[in-house]
Amino acid sequence: MIESTIETILFSIFGASDPAFVFFLLLLVTLGGILITLSVHLIPVGGAPAAMAQATGVGTGTTQLAAGSGLSGLLVAVAVSVETQNMFLGIILGGIGAAVMISLVMLMSNIGYIYGIGVPPASGKAVRDPITNDRQDIYVSKGTEGHGVPTASFISGIFGGFLGGAGGSLIYEALIRTTQVSSALFIVLAVILSIALFFINAVIASYNIGGTIEGFYDEKFKKLARSVVVSAAVTFICGALCLLTFINFGGFI
Amino acid sequence: MDPLFGMGILALIGAVAAIAGYTEDLESVVGSQSNPNSQVQLAPQMKYPHRLFNKAISGEPLSNAFNAAVGAVSAVVFASAFQLPVITAIVGGSVVATVLHLFLSATSFFGRIASQSRFKQPLYMDVFKRNLPVIGAYAFMTTACILIIAYLMQTYLGNPVPIPVMAFLLGIMVGSIGSSVGDIQYGAERQFQNLEFGAGVNAAYSGNIVRKAESGIRSGIDNSWFSAKFGGPTTGITFAGVLFITSWLTILFNPAWGSIVSWVGIVAGVLFILLTIIANRILEKSARRKFGPYREEEKTEIVE
Numbered sequence: 001m002i003e004s005t006i007e008t009i010l011f012s013i014f015g016a017s018d019p020a021f022v023f024f025l026l027l028l029v030t031l032g033g034i035l036i037t038l039s040v041h042l043i044p045v046g047g048a049p050a051a052m053a054q055a056t057g058v059g060t061g062t063t064q065l066a067a068g069s070g071l072s073g074l075l076v077a078v079a080v081s082v083e084t085q086n087m088f089l090g091i092i093l094g095g096i097g098a099a100v101m102i103s104l105v106m107l108m109s110n111i112g113y114i115y116g117i118g119v120p121p122a123s124g125k126a127v128r129d130p131i132t133n134d135r136q137d138i139y140v141s142k143g144t145e146g147h148g149v150p151t152a153s154f155i156s157g158i159f160g161g162f163l164g165g166a167g168g169s170l171i172y173e174a175l176i177r178t179t180q181v182s183s184a185l186f187i188v189l190a191v192i193l194s195i196a197l198f199f200i201n202a203v204i205a206s207y208n209i210g211g212t213i214e215g216f217y218d219e220k221f222k223k224l225a226r227s228v229v230v231s232a233a234v235t236f237i238c239g240a241l242c243l244l245t246f247i248n249f250g251g252f253i
Numbered sequence: 254m255d256p257l258f259g260m261g262i263l264a265l266i267g268a269v270a271a272i273a274g275y276t277e278d279l280e281s282v283v284g285s286q287s288n289p290n291s292q293v294q295l296a297p298q299m300k301y302p303h304r305l306f307n308k309a310i311s312g313e314p315l316s317n318a319f320n321a322a323v324g325a326v327s328a329v330v331f332a333s334a335f336q337l338p339v340i341t342a343i344v345g346g347s348v349v350a351t352v353l354h355l356f357l358s359a360t361s362f363f364g365r366i367a368s369q370s371r372f373k374q375p376l377y378m379d380v381f382k383r384n385l386p387v388i389g390a391y392a393f394m395t396t397a398c399i400l401i402i403a404y405l406m407q408t409y410l411g412n413p414v415p416i417p418v419m420a421f422l423l424g425i426m427v428g429s430i431g432s433s434v435g436d437i438q439y440g441a442e443r444q445f446q447n448l449e450f451g452a453g454v455n456a457a458y459s460g461n462i463v464r465k466a467e468s469g470i471r472s473g474i475d476n477s478w479f480s481a482k483f484g485g486p487t488t489g490i491t492f493a494g495v496l497f498i499t500s501w502l503t504i505l506f507n508p509a510w511g512s513i514v515s516w517v518g519i520v521a522g523v524l525f526i527l528l529t530i531i532a533n534r535i536l537e538k539s540a541r542r543k544f545g546p547y548r549e550e551e552k553t554e555i556v557e
Binding site: 049 | 314418459519
């Protein structure tokens with residue numbers, strides 16, 4: 001009963017195209033949005049205080065760093081997707097591209113903290129590093145909440161980068177599947193809409209963590225469930241609008 | 254495409270990207286954009302009026318993405334509508350983007366300084382006149398380099414993303430790298446040079462930025478001299494490295510040659526990530542060994 005109602009609604013919205021397929025693509029887009037939200041929760045970001053070595057994490061905004069890594073993954077994913085038409089490969093390589101970007105950024109910013117400012121990486125929220133079991137609190141300088149990217153945050157960030165890149169690529173791959181025609185217009189449309197959905201989800205997650213997080217061991221990570229629900233709802237609605245945009249431009253042919 | 258040719262183009266892209274990262278960081282340092290701007294903004298409120306150029310148009314990624322996209326659209330229009338050669342079109346597009354960037358810098362500077370008049374922060378016209386051309390020059394270099402990268406990637410490496418969208422993506426990338434890698438040296442070291450080296454900035458010192466230069470009173474240009482020695486180069490190396498390694502995944506291990514090749518590419522990417530984890534761990538251990546803890550271990554109680 002419910003299924004047939006959904007099918008009728010989808011038919012009325014999406015016209016003649018196969019509603020089950022459209023719904024499947026919409027679910028993929030939603031999954032991509034959830035992955036992006038997860039990624040922002042995992043990437044260690046200290047915001048403006050980290051730029052003054054006052055907080056643990058990379059010294060920039062959550063949205064900005066997540067976008068920087070996710071979009072470099074997207075660039076790889078687009079190249080792979082056009083070369084091979086292999087959805088799975090595009091998503092994995094997109095994730096790897098984003099993880100490469102975030103790992104280099106974290107490594108180089110640690111070099112900046114150690115040689116430019118002279119502080120060892122230390123977490124302000126954990127007494128011991130959950131992975132290496134090193135003492136953290138005695139390496140935190142006075143009046144700060146930690147600085148640099150310790151190993152646990154580093155590994156958390158790499159997983160976050162991978163999920164973000166994979167999520168962005170998944171949205172791109174789902175949107176580009178709406179058409180068999182390989183034209184620059186559809187590629188541009190898919191890239192721009194993926195960027196839009198990326199930013200929407202990154203901002204939602206950013207609000208949830210209040211702008212800074214140290215990684216999976218941070219207390220704020222426990223608030224993840226709330227953000228995932230919001231992100232799923234918003235991405236579902238925005239994803240439907242994105243698919244409608246594609247149909248408007250002549251997708252599903 | 255011939256992989257050797259692709260590697261040559263990649264090397265060129267890496268070199269141009271290094272310059273783009275370098276100038277991007279210095280541009281943000283001269284105008285004190287990005288996160289350290291919070292201290293420049295706070296200083297007059299803490300009764301420390303200064304002669305720094307204070308502009309925060311937006312976060313660095315979006316500001317650079319805007320410049321790059323405007324420049325790329327203009328360059329494409331110049332090349333297609335007026336049949337200009339590619340290099341002329343790139344220069345023309347970058348000039349358009351730079352002019353827009355200077356408008357935004359000027360309005361941002363006047364707005365920010367004027368809003369602090371109640372804290373007795375003067376509006377120095379000579380600071381404006383001396384720093385603005387430097388900001389324009391760096392912004393021009395960054396935009397031109399990003400347009401060159403976008404052109405090379407699209408024309409020679411066969412990336413299907415059109416140049417304006419690619420420039421937008423590259424602008425976001427260079428901005429987020431410059432903001433996270435290069436600016437920490439400016440924010441935590443240069444702005445607080447009077448504090449002892451080897452510690453994070455105590456929150457109690459917020460807004461108490463150094464206002465004297467090596468000679469005279471400090472302005473944005475003095476800061477770019479300092480950042481050119483560390484913050485700028487690290488940003489350039491990172492941006493070049495990111496473009497180089499991520500492009501490897503599709504050039505050296507081209508997925509069109511078969512799925513086995515692309516799996517090798519995935520393994521290579523994972524190996525590179527593992528290498529960075531190991532390098533980071535070695536770096537962390539050596540820093541802890543050399544610098545030592547700030548407090549004695551025995552005297553500190555563990556509060557779980």
